[in-house]
Each structure stands twice: as C-alpha cells, then as structure tokens.
Amino acid sequence: MEYTILDVETNESFNCREDEPLLSAMKRTHKGPIQYGCGGGGCGVCKIHVLNGDFICFKKMSRAHISSEEYADHIVLSCCIKPTSNLIIKKFSQD
C-alpha cells in the first residue's frame, strides 16, 4: 500500500509506503521538506506540520521539540511517523 504525500509549499507530490517512515520517503524521492538530523526523534530538525490526513507515530518524539499541544495539532517529526492515508504536509514554521 502506498500513499500520496503533497507538500503544499512546493506543490510537489511523492509516494510513501505504509511501512515507511515519512522522512525515508522524502530522502528516497528527493521531495518534500527534507531537513533532518538524528533520525531518532531527539533533535527536532525534521519537524513538519501535517495539515490533512492520518498517520501513526511509531517512535517516541522528544517533548523538548514536540509539545503535547503541537502533537494535538499534528505537528510532528517526520522521522517518527508513517502515513495511514494520503497526507498534505508542510515544513514547520513558527507562524
């Protein structure tokens, strides 16, 4: 099963397999807001906003970078989630 991920800022789409971390799909396709550090949920560099769609968080994300309010608002680390539907995403920004 593959899902389509749309990056609203570049208007580019790419595919992500259901068993694939979103960050891995970005690295594989060279699309989306690729920016990453530790790959382990600890450093917060790959922070994105999921504007639409469902996902699972398969790895714990550091609370220092994703507050519970942010998580409720679907602000996540792309190394820690896998899609369970098509997604619309954008790079996280403060505003």
Add this chain to the structure above:
Amino acid sequence: MAITKTIRPGLIQIRVLDLDETLDFYKNIIGLDEVGRTSDGRVMLKTYDEFDHHSVVLRKADEAGLDYVAFKMVSEEALEQAKLDTEKFGYPVEVASDEQPGFGKRYSFKLCTGHTIQLYHEVELASDYPMLRNPDPWKEEPRGIRAQRFDHLLCYGPNIAEAERYFMEVLGMFAPEVCNTDDGKRFATWLTGGNKAHDIAFVEYEQPGKMHHFAFYLQDWNDIGHAADLIGKYRVKRDVGPTRHAITRGQTIYFWEPSGNRIETYAGGYAAYPDNPQRVWDVSEVGRGLFYYEGELIPSFLSVVS
C-alpha cells in the same frame, strides 16, 4: 604530569526516549556491559576497560539529552575544596540526592551554560574490572565498536567564557585549544584536567543545557574503521566521518544512537601539557579545524543538538 585536582569525567547520565532499543544499542553496538539497575529503573553501564562501578547511566524520559556529567576529584580534600571554591565562584552547591549505586557523596551545581555538573571522589571498584596481575589487554574479546572508556563531552550553551574560567579556576583544568570570533569572543573551548586533549568542551549557543555529543575512546584508527563497518552494517544514523580533527588531532566518527543523542568514537589526540602554549582557531577556519579531511564544516554538526 601528575593530576592535581580533577581526574576525569567519570559518570554521565543520559536521557533516552526508548530505553530497551537504546540500551540494546549501547550494549551491542557500543559494546558496554550492563552493571545493574537503580530502584527507579535507570540502567548503569560501563566499558570493559573501566575500573569504577559504572560510567554511563540511561534514564528513560520524554526528552533526549544530558542529565548531568560528574567529575572525579583526586581526593576527599580536593572534593571539599572544590565545593567551597564552586560556591565562592558563585554557583550554589547541593548534595546530589539521586541514587548512584557504588558512588559516595556527590556535589551538584548548575553551570552558567545551563548544564548540571557534579563532583565526587569516592566510588567503588566495579565487580568486573580489567586484569591487574600479568594482565591481558582484555578478559574477553570486546564487543561492538570496542569502546574503552567514556572520554569526554561537548556542551552547547550560553556564556562559555565564564564556564571556561570556572573549570580553570576551580577544577584546575587548562584549555590546550580555543576558538575565537572575529571580535575576540570565545566561540569554543577545549578543557582538560590531565593529559587528555580534552575532558569537556563548550561551544557558545543561545539555548542553555544542550549536549552536542559525548565520546567513547577507541584504541586507534583501525578500531575507528571497525566502528565504521558496524555503522554501515547495522544502518546506524551517521553524522560525520571517519575523519580527523585538526583540533585535538583526534580521529573520529559521529553518529546518533536510537534516541537521538550524538555519540563520538574518538581515538588518538595529542597529549596535553599545561606548560605548552595555547592553540587558537579563528572561527572562519573552525570547519577545517573540526573536519580536517573534508576541509569544511558539515552543516548538521553545529545545528543539531539534543
């Protein structure tokens, strides 16, 4: 050179997000031995080549990063003197109240950079330590990347000039190497209490209390290559290397453990002597200083911390 005040950073407590996965990494990739667990579930570890009770503690938490690092002082007198001098320097000191089996009294205080530093002298020998009589290099073949010791750490935080002054004035350390900004302010400092090129280093950073990495000492460049093989084989998230630092001259790889704390494997490095003149880097050249073979800075190196 006799060490007169501070022997080494002998204990580090790290926050991890997933205890089981991260512990497996420290045991089987880094090659540490599990010493035991505290009553609140923290895991104590040591390298095969360390004598003291334990050197690395993992605490399950919501954030990755450094809880504290503790320095071993040469004597009880040196410890008590350092406590008084720390207070005189301006940092309130308390006795650490968390359990660290095998350790005697530990004093704890917060440095201006936001990092919690502890000082101790007494610590029991581990139940399993290196051979003393007609010793082999090891009792059993070391596992994983064959880490020999917890070696040093690099902290990111504000006002490192004051931190440097603290470590020199109170803990008797010196800075064999520093890096300054164009207007002459400290950008980075490498500090040691003995002959190692560094026991602790600091980089000036807006956010307090951040850890850039902590390091394990490997035997030599061959073992750095062996570590790189394991990083490839087990798909460890690598940051930089294998390469060499011009700063401290060490040979190195940086990578992240599963909770996002950066680890360095470090070998070589010069012998530091307090009577040698200080080496000084301009910040415009620091990329070359850090990554001598690449000749330039790797962007993730300065921006990614836990």
